[in-house]
Amino acid sequence: MIASTSSVALDVQRIRADFPILQREVKGKRLVYLDNAASSQKPIQVLDAMDRYYRETHANVHRGVHTLSEEATTAYEGARAKVSNFIGACCPKEVIWTRNATEAINLVAYSWGRSHLKQGDRVLLTEMEHHANLVPWQILAAEKGVELDFVRVADNGALILDDLPKLLTPKTKLFGFSAASNVLGTLNPVKELTQAAHKVGALVLLDACQAVPHMPFDVQDLDIDFAAFSGHKMLGPTGSGVLWGRREILNAMPPFMGGGDMIREVKLRQSKWNELPWKFEAGTPAIAEAIGLGAAVDYLSSLGMENVYAAEHELVTYAMEQIQDIEGLKILGPRDRRTGLVSFILGNVHPHDIAAALDSLGIAIRAGHHCAQPLHERFGVPATARASFYIYNTRDEVDVLVSGLRKVAEYFSF
Amino acid sequence: MDLYAEEILDHYKHPRHFGHLDEPTLVYHDRNPLCGDEITLELKIEDGKVVDIAFTGHGCAISRAAASMMSEEIIGKSLDELKGYDKESILDLLGIEVGPVRIKCALLPLKAMKAAVWGLAEEGEE
Numbered sequence: 332m333i334a335s336t337s338s339v340a341l342d343v344q345r346i347r348a349d350f351p352i353l354q355r356e357v358k359g360k361r362l363v364y365l366d367n368a369a370s371s372q373k374p375i376q377v378l379d380a381m382d383r384y385y386r387e388t389h390a391n392v393h394r395g396v397h398t399l400s401e402e403a404t405t406a407y408e409g410a411r412a413k414v415s416n417f418i419g420a421c422c423p424k425e426v427i428w429t430r431n432a433t434e435a436i437n438l439v440a441y442s443w444g445r446s447h448l449k450q451g452d453r454v455l456l457t458e459m460e461h462h463a464n465l466v467p468w469q470i471l472a473a474e475k476g477v478e479l480d481f482v483r484v485a486d487n488g489a490l491i492l493d494d495l496p497k498l499l500t501p502k503t504k505l506f507g508f509s510a511a512s513n514v515l516g517t518l519n520p521v522k523e524l525t526q527a528a529h530k531v532g533a534l535v536l537l538d539a540c541q542a543v544p545h546m547p548f549d550v551q552d553l554d555i556d557f558a559a560f561s562g563h564k565m566l567g568p569t570g571s572g573v574l575w576g577r578r579e580i581l582n583a584m585p586p587f588m589g590g591g592d593m594i595r596e597v598k599l600r601q602s603k604w605n606e607l608p609w610k611f612e613a614g615t616p617a618i619a620e621a622i623g624l625g626a627a628v629d630y631l632s633s634l635g636m637e638n639v640y641a642a643e644h645e646l647v648t649y650a651m652e653q654i655q656d657i658e659g660l661k662i663l664g665p666r667d668r669r670t671g672l673v674s675f676i677l678g679n680v681h682p683h684d685i686a687a688a689l690d691s692l693g694i695a696i697r698a699g700h701h702c703a704q705p706l707h708e709r710f711g712v713p714a715t716a717r718a719s720f721y722i723y724n725t726r727d728e729v730d731v732l733v734s735g736l737r738k739v740a741e742y743f744s745f
Numbered sequence: 746m747d748l749y750a751e752e753i754l755d756h757y758k759h760p761r762h763f764g765h766l767d768e769p770t771l772v773y774h775d776r777n778p779l780c781g782d783e784i785t786l787e788l789k790i791e792d793g794k795v796v797d798i799a800f801t802g803h804g805c806a807i808s809r810a811a812a813s814m815m816s817e818e819i820i821g822k823s824l825d826e827l828k829g830y831d832k833e834s835i836l837d838l839l840g841i842e843v844g845p846v847r848i849k850c851a852l853l854p855l856k857a858m859k860a861a862v863w864g865l866a867e868e869g870e871e
């Protein structure tokens with residue numbers, strides 16, 4: 332999935348010029364934005380695409396025969412085709428717009444889960460899942476009498492694969508797991524896990540939130556059945572997200588929500604559903620957001636996802652080397668096979684204090700449980716601090732982080 | 746680095762009344778799972794007044810300093826007086842502005858104290 336290069340793969344200074352927010356100051360210091368796993372910043376290309384849409388071509392999609400509506404529809408569906416291409420889907424109709432990854436996973440749990448699962452069926456998840464890939468299944472389990480199983484996480488942050496044969500039972504109908512952990516940075520062996528799931532006839536739902544923005548990603552090559560990801564983590568706007576699914580499976584699913592756009596024919600007492608992908612898109616969609624995500628995908632494609640991965644990998648490797656010498660600092664997760672983020676604890680200093688202290692230096696990191704409470708419980712820590720990198724981050728910024736962390740350690744020591 | 750007021754940092758590093766009482770009258774445990782803050786508050790009450798107090802737990806500097814400062818503050822106060830404490834009392838003690846995200850940290854000790862005084866049952870512990 333990943334080609335490795337040793338040279339700096341991106342022209343970071345040129346990229347930075349495209350991100351107006353990187354010019355701002357926080358607490359009188361130049362912003363160092365290292366909270367990209369939560370949400371990335373947006374380049375002018377994305378802002379302009381959305382602005383242009385609202386200024387020049389806004390109208391409702393799929394409904395009017397006037398010029399603006401046609402232009403809006405073309406742009407909206409064009410964005411879908413870009414995303415489809417970007418993730419190696421067979422065709423745009425397998426790409427369903429949602430508000431975010433959370434909604435995409437809920438769509439599968441509500442539509443596929445409620446129509447295909449019965450009491451006694453099992454859903455396999457992992458201990459490292461984000462709440463978004465946990466809670467929808469808990470709700471479904473309570474409602475349908477479905478059992479949940481979990482692949483455990485080893486101390487080194489990898490999934491314990493030895494348990495898989497035991498956990499993948501003939502009753503297991505779905506295996507939902509993240510391509511990469513948003514806390515540990517672990518890159519999971521997606522193909523291997525998928526093959527194991529398919530052997531027992533279980534479908535695979537991949538939470539691809541921390542993969543699609545950061546590396547080459549091809550749904551057909553991975554041979555998965557569903558993928559969910561959020562546009563706002565990959566240079567796109569908030570309110571844009573994607574559920575990708577194999578069309579045979581999507582076709583066999585009932586609609587998620589009912590209303591306009593998702594129907595072909597409506598009578599007073601019954602209706603016929605529209606075809607894919609619109610069957611799952613009830614009501615006026617987030618048109619500008621879809622167009623914005625299309626522009627984001629163009630931007631990432633122009634950089635090349637191999638280069639994005641290589642640059643991030645280089646940066647996180649450098650960061651880990653630098654911070655591991657700080658007294659009391661402990662890094663969570665694997666040493667290699669990881670994404671461009673690093674979570675850590677620093678002695679007894681509460682991560683909130685770390686984040687607040689770094690913020691006073693203009694550095695934005697995340698502190699807390701990162702919507703993965705069970706995983707934190709697994710590692711016996713209530714919270715962690717996380718620095719996550721993206722295409723516009725530099726080695727200089729890592730150095731600022733490192734010197735900031737040294738100050739934090741000193742400030743809170745006693 | 747100039748992050749927290751000197752006094753807050755001092756209460757964080759040297760919390761007053763940190764530990765346990767021999768025979769507490771009221772004990773209350775509370776937590777804030779979102780941040781992982783945790784506090785156990787012990788009060789000794791005689792003639793309707795707080796004669797001693799202790800707390801244990803872990804949390805960020807703000808929640809720990811708030812617990813320490815509140816402990817100093819409420820010794821000698823009557824139960825009725827304690828019932829009158831609110832968010833503003835704690836923020837006054839801290840003497841800093843606390844943003845919307847961290848207000849929960851600051852108020853956890855107060856929440857535990859009020860629950861102890863009102864005799865609220867602890868929610869089912871895991």
Ligand SMILES: Cc1ncc(COP(=O)(O)O)c(C=O)c1O
Nearest residue numbers: 431432433461463513538540561
């Ligand atoms: C692994 C993972 N899954 C799911 C989500 C949920 O994304 P969103 O809040 O955009 O739906 C996130 C992001 O927070 C994530 O990192």
